[in-house]
Amino acid sequence: MLWKKSLFISLFILVIVLSACSGTATSEQMYNHLEEAVELEQTFQKQQQEIVTLEQEEQEIYSQVIDLSMDEFDKIKELSAQALDNIETRQEKIELEKESMDTSKEEFSNVDDMIADLEDETVSEKADEMSNVMMNRYDAYDDLHESYAKSLELEKDLYTMLQEEDLEQETLSNHITELNDSYQNVIEANETFNELTTEYNTLKKEFYEAAEIEVEYEEDMSSEEKKSDQDDTDEPEKEKQTDSDD
Incomplete structure (x- = not known):
């Protein structure tokens, strides 16, 4: 049996240093919410690093499994159990990521309520365009999270199947095809x-x-x-307000 999986989930890394805004202009209040939304996503940095490490560990486990013969079935079962533990840990981490993104979205939603208060039409139009893209980005993350979660479930099924001594090659091959298709959806998302x-x-x-x-x-x-790193991650940039003359 042969299976090659190629995916490292590319969630962005965010660390930001916030400074207090002077004045209470609407745009400056929006700045606070925009940068706080980024700050609330910084859980991604830690989770991203750990997920990539876990994916590498799981791929190494799989490489060992496919090199074993049925005469070493006990070893296959042992390695498959390790892989299942690995998958469970990744499932926990993507839920932490989801919680972080949800809190960021809640913070960012404050911006929408303030756009109507912007007096300058150009600024208002730019803010509206920015907000629409960010909300689409949150939706895209939900799609990504859902696709990755589905792939982890299929991975879990794979290692459960590998612990069956009477597993048929056709059944295994069909499942691997489904898993690879699922990961392609993750890559596209x-x-x-x-x-x-x-x-x-x-x-x-x-x-x-x-x-x-x-x-x-x-x-x-x-x-x-x-x-x-640009092929593996993409990240909102960190912005710190400088002192204003106002």
């Missing part, structure tokens, strides 16, 4: 999510510029590190 993250970053910068909110953009890694 992740691409959509990352594209919306990039679009949101751009629109948020444009909103800050239109509203004349001065910010500095911080990087959490060097350019070379960023380049090496």
Whole structure:
């Protein structure tokens, strides 16, 4: 039997340093909610790192399993049990991620109620466009989470099947095909999510510029590190408001 799985879930990493805004202008209040929403997503950083490590461990387990013969069935069962523990841990971690995203969405929803109070039409239009993209991004994450959760269930079924001594090759092959198709859906959902993250970053910068909110953009890694990781993650950028002359 042969199965090659290729996926590292690419959830973005967010760490932000917030500074107090001076004044109570609507746009500055929106800044607070926008950056707090990003702050509430920073659980992703830890969970992303740990999920990638667990995926690598599971892939190593699978590699060992497919190298074993039925004469070593006890070892296959032992390794499959380890893989099931690994999957359960990943399920717990993606639920932590989901909770973090839900709290971020709740915080971000405060922005929608404030857009109508913006007096400048250009700023209002830019804020509305930014908000729509961010809400689409939250929806895209829900699709990603659902797809990944389904794939984990199929993975769990796979390792349960591998503990059956009378497992037929055709049954196994059909399940592996279904699992790989499921992971392809995850990859596509992740691409959509990352594209919306990039679009949101751009629109948020444009909103800050239109509203004349001065910010500095911080990087959490060097350019070379960023380049090496760009196929695996996409992340909203960190923004810290600078001192204003107002």
